[in-house]
Amino acid sequence: MLLLCPMLVLGFLYYSSGKLHLRSLGQRPQVDKDISFWDMGRLVVYDKQGFLIKPDGKLPLELQYKYGNLSKGECKPGFSEFKMISLYPKFVKPAPMFLDLNFKRMSKISNYPPPFGIKTQENMITVILDETKNYGLGDELDRLSCKRCIIVGNGGILFNKSLGSKIDEYDVVVRLNEAPVKGYEKDVGTKTTMRITYPEGAIQKPDLYEKSSLFVFSAFKPPDLKWLKHIVFKEKVRGTDGFWKSVARVVPRNAAEVRILNPYFIQEAAFQFIGLPRNNGHMGRGNIPTLGTVAITMALHNCDEVAVAGFGYDLNNPHSPLHYYEKLKMSAIKDSWTHNISKEKEFLQKLVAAGVIQDLTNGI
Template identity: 75%
Template sequence: MVVSCWSYYILVFTETGAEEAAVVLTKNAEVKRIPEMDNDISVGRIVSSVYDKQGFLLQLETKLPPELAYKYGNLSSGACKPGYAAAKMTTIYPKFIKSAPMFLDRNFKRLSKISHYLPPFGIKTQERIIDSILTATKNYGLGERLDRLSCKRCIIVGNGGILYNKSLGTRIDDYDVVVRLNEAPVKGYSRDVGTKTTLRITYPEGAIQNPENYEKDSLFVFSGFKPLDFKWFRQIVFKENVRGLDGFWKSVAHRVPRDPTEMRILNPYFIQEAAFHFIGLPLNNGLMGKGNIPTLGTVAITMALHNCDEVAVAGFGYDMSSPHAPLHYYEKVKMAAIKESWTHDISKEKEFLRKLVKANVITDLTKGI
């Protein structure tokens, strides 16, 4: 098929109604459809010579549409830019659709994108246990104050050694939402990583094991990668004795000093989208397999693109050319300790994150990506 127009818009009809998606075409170019993991969303025909196989523009130094450039250009200096990250993302990735809730709520069974996939890419077979957990947690947002904000600035704080001695603590604490990952500590490192934690995303093997090391006033956000993880989280929520530990690859936390109302379940769609749409990891029939699980940091960034207006990161990036550099900011393990991961594809993941930084979709405070 050959087209001779420069651009047009199509209406995409999904289960939730009509959504508008921009399709950019090059004059007189043959267009090809990009295969999707899901069949519930179609974005029409996209030019293969303009987009890469994941659907990102090959030329990433793109400008916002004039109306958005005008909108953000007229804001006072330093003001939060509503919808900015999603607008920039859509400019380089026209398939991006912003609506994806951060956490599961009592209507989670209606989320078609996750209902047909087993963990970690969905909730299939775990519906009953999730229902039980959500009955106890009762709350499904960031909290009244943050949920009311018309514009949210979020930062994902990675665990990389690149954070060490950067004195970014004050700058990190200025963000509305500060996301931390797994067991990365705050106490004793505040000069570099700040003191504020809005939410800490983790899974059983990554959770802080000493209850005394949890900071106050933060949400405990569970990300499930296997059915056993959901059983563990249910025991944590209901403050039961943790049992049935066979199947974890390392020891897990037995207690989390949080009330159920301070716990959340991260929407597994962000794992699915990061893996198959953004990075291009092997589908493996929708099952966890070799090299098709994104790191929790990239999952958190994906979550932020959907739920934050401005997105920044710090502490991301491994410099393999410096084997003696610290791997993490909080321990003495060196970069040379990194071994090939069975679950992650770090090089492909870095390629995706570099797209976001290059196109100014996200801001990298430590410039490690």
Template identity: 70%
Template sequence: MRIMKPTRHLLLALCPMVVLGFLYYSSGRLHPWGWGHKSQKDLDSFFSVGRLFHSVYDKQGFLLKLDGNLPLELMYKYGNLSEGVCKPGYAAAKMTAIYPKFTKPAPMFLDPNFRRFTKISKFFPPFGMKMQEKIIDNILTATKSFGLEDELDSLSCKKCIIMGNGAILTNKSMGARIDEYNVIARLNEAPVSGYEKDVGSRTTMRITYPEGAIQKTERYEQDSLFVLSAFKALDFKWLRSMIFKERLRNTDGFWKSVARHVPREPSEMRILNPYFIQEAAFRFIGLPHNKGQMGRGNIPTLGTVAITMALHNCDEVAVAGFGYDMSTPHAPLHYYEKIRMAAIKQSWTHNISKEKEFLIKLVKAGVIQDLTHGICGSGC
């Protein structure tokens, strides 16, 4: 027995090294025929778990080597499906393949049991709903509906498209293709009427905040959900006023004029789960935490928040109208107005460059499909 102990100890010591070697080989950094040509720096990294992990994933936890190819296990699951057939769980599966920390369960909208979500209960708006529980209860008691329409909720596979408002949509004639999606999410006041050829004619939901909401009631589509993405406590009070048709007496605290009436019944109004703002900001993009408070450069754009929502709730996710080309400051920012690209630089809440890095990862890995190719142009 005494003779066997050193052998046992040696095997125990070698096992972790063998595992690390296999992982390192799998990462593509080491090849069986290249041992003798590795630098001392590479050899040192082999024996460092931290360096090994860093060689495979970036600091946010995303796989460094991204391409649109399906991992072997997904190829078996989705490879034989006919083109155009909805692929159940596809977006979440591809997201998990490049970001192992991704967990899917996160409902689109708050429901009466929202207190069960500890990830949002500890944060103030926009990253949570701390201190807003009573007014949210009040709102949800009135709306009585907490999902999509029954027909959409019952689908076994949902194809969703998030419509950005970029001028890149102009003259693309993608309206018919956009209308083929099950769920079409539009942002803020981006109009549909008069632009159907390029942006489609259907709207499932319009996600907005008070300052971004359509102010002319005649511009609202007839059949769509009105979804509040709350960025401050005042936004919930505004929504309550819209639901109960109360006169909006005081607009102090809003950074520009807001809608005073939303032509929707309470059953057609929703509150977007604030977890998507939190996850997009701190986990996916890596924006400053600022002790969980809104601060300079730590708020994701509404488009990225909507994409994050779709990754959790849709089987396939596409986008159109995304992509800011900051090298053309005089180009139009949106497809429906004359504001120039330079205007985005004036925003103190967003970090457009870091956000673009995140979206490029999703496009490169095929997690989302960019119909207008504005996120990374020819670089993906």
């Protein structure tokens, strides 16, 4: 009993200070190990990243009533945000999808170079944004009071699932890198709101691009933004210095159809959500999240409901197809030095288990 009393007092003090911190800053202190405390007679345990362990997934009565009165399939306002905060109390939603001319005011990205921020690239970004002049999804989507978004991954698990019509029902359909649509419509759908990519991942044949979609650029290194400037201004791309493979020379998009992804999503996914090494804010071995997880992070901040399809690396089956559109095998993912697939999968599994996102292919 003598030992128990001080422990209870310490637990209460931690809990009280944590709740005050939550209310003032929307987050709990970062810790390097699991923590637990008692809340209303219930043991609450958070992991070292700040995620609730074993969330009950229950909605408050007011939300049960609110969502219960919606028609089947109707968008549920604020659903993913509520679920995310229940799982990860320090989640703060406001974070714009794309950079606009006020990007220098975003303190969270100002102190990091690409891929985690914009340091050293401010002038180049300003030049590009002055030319694109558009910084949202477009008038129709920007006016929606509730958005249902789906991130379509490139995984082989999508093949022969016939999810195309289901995918096309979402308001915002996000695709990644060079993953094709033509010829795979039955499984991946026909609708593309945006395609997120970087120089080495961009489609290299202009005729393979969809007729209308946003070209969303994610910068991982300084040469990437120089490449984007050439693309936006229709300049000739010269040389391949700074790139690890050949890059697209032409992107069939007008400047008004180009966006720059907010690098905060890379930073948050890497350091806060997955817990990858910071490496003094520079790209290093195993500290870059996959573009799919970055896209999910973006959607959590900007969509009311979030779903995914085509996610999941089955590393125990090295001969299974890595992508739905080519013969590359799962074993190839082991060659990647930038990603930590196992830690990333742990994060995504938390989201699925808590109902923050819906996994249509059940690969996560």
